[in-house]
Amino acid sequence: MTGADQADPLPPSLARRAVAELVGTLLLVATVVGSGIMADRLCGGNTGLTLLCNAVATGAGLVALIHTFGPVSGAHFNPAVTLASAATGGTPWRYVGAYVAAQLTGALLGVCLAHWMFELPAFTPSTHVRTGPSQWLAEFVATFGLLGTIFGVSRRTPSATPVAVSLFVVGAYWFTASTSFANPAVTLARAFTDTFTGIRPSDVPGFVAAQLLGAGVAATLFAWLIPARASEPPAP
Numbered sequence: 001m002t003g004a005d006q007a008d009p010l011p012p013s014l015a016r017r018a019v020a021e022l023v024g025t026l027l028l029v030a031t032v033v034g035s036g037i038m039a040d041r042l043c044g045g046n047t048g049l050t051l052l053c054n055a056v057a058t059g060a061g062l063v064a065l066i067h068t069f070g071p072v073s074g075a076h077f078n079p080a081v082t083l084a085s086a087a088t089g090g091t092p093w094r095y096v097g098a099y100v101a102a103q104l105t106g107a108l109l110g111v112c113l114a115h116w117m118f119e120l121p122a123f124t125p126s127t128h129v130r131t132g133p134s135q136w137l138a139e140f141v142a143t144f145g146l147l148g149t150i151f152g153v154s155r156r157t158p159s160a161t162p163v164a165v166s167l168f169v170v171g172a173y174w175f176t177a178s179t180s181f182a183n184p185a186v187t188l189a190r191a192f193t194d195t196f197t198g199i200r201p202s203d204v205p206g207f208v209a210a211q212l213l214g215a216g217v218a219a220t221l222f223a224w225l226i227p228a229r230a231s232e233p234p235a236p
Contacts, residue, residue, distance in 0.1 A: 012072045014098055020073035022102035022109075024065050028077050029110025029189050030117075031061035036196035037118045050196060055173035059166040066162035075162075078183040079103055080215035084147055087216075088223045100185075107189035115193065126191050126198030130178060135203075136210040138178035143214030145172060146182045151222035155229070184208045 012020070035057030039050040066075040074091065076082045082099045085091040091099070112122045145168055153164040172180035181187045181199070187208055191201040199207065 014095060017073040017095065018098040018102040020069040021076060021099050022106040024069040024073070024075055025077040025103045025106030025185060026110040026113065028058075028061065028065055029107045029186055030114045032058050032186065033111055033114035033190065033193050033195060033197050034117060035061075037114065037120075040196040051173060051179065054196065055170045058173070059170035062166040062169060063162045066165060070162070073099070077103060077106075077185075078146075079185055080143055080183060080211050081147065081150060083212070084151075084215045084219035087219050088151075089228065103185040104188065107185040108192065111189045111193050120195075123192040124194040126194045126200050128194070128198040128200055129203065130199045131203040131206055135178045136206050138176035139181060139207050139210035140214040140217075142172045142176045142178065142180035142182040143211040144218045146180075147215050147218035148222055151218065152226050155226050178207070181207055182211060182214075184211055187211070 032054070036050070036054045039053035039057075043049040043053065065077070069075040069077075074085070076085065076091075076099060079100045082091060082096055082103070086093050086096050108123075115122055115124070146165070149164050149168045150161065154161045169180065169182075172182065181190065184207075187199060187204055190197055190199050191204050192198075
């Protein structure tokens with residue numbers, strides 16, 4: 001929506017922002033996990049086709065979710081994005097705790113929702129092994145690229161951010177060895193699904209450490225490379 005008559009008269013409250021982050025992250029994880037289950041069932045063991053379907057569904061869902069929740073909370077859906085935004089002045093630090101709590105809660109509920117839609121138990125610990133230096137490097141690259149896309153596009157052509165972020169995510173599914181989790185909340189939640197998109201719980205710390213490192217390097221580099229304009233104040 002555009003136009004002064006359609007604008008929100010007041011900045012969204014922290015409660016509204018947190019609910020937007022919770023619901024948005026819930027729907028994102030339900031999209032990732034649910035499309036993985038559906039694709040795995042329909043593709044008859046063809047892993048490449050299953051990954052393609054999973055990637056396309058995730059990218060399409062992201063475009064819609066960012067457009068929907070972006071005006072309320074910024075559509076982070078990701079603790080790494082929230083922390084990087086706060087570190088560079090885009091999000092007040094007083095919002096961080098509520099954002100991250102909402103994202104983690106939404107991610108876990110998203111797994112539960114996806115499982116119930118496919119008649120599976122609410123939570124099942126994953127047995128999908130994802131560990132080792134190549135996987136950690138892939139997560140560093142995936143998160144660095146995601147944050148770089150967010151910073152670069154949102155600071156110069158913000159209307160293109162939903163599509164740019166989604167396109168990067170779809171591409172990163174394919175060019176990274178880890179299939180690009182790039183999100184600590186999503187990574188934790190995916191430890192509770194023993195389906196195509198799962199990750200063994202013991203492998204979560206390595207992924208999260210690589211993601212946070214990638215986010216930190218991206219925030220540092222892009223704060224210098226593409227600085228925010230003086231007319232772009234932080235969220236109130």
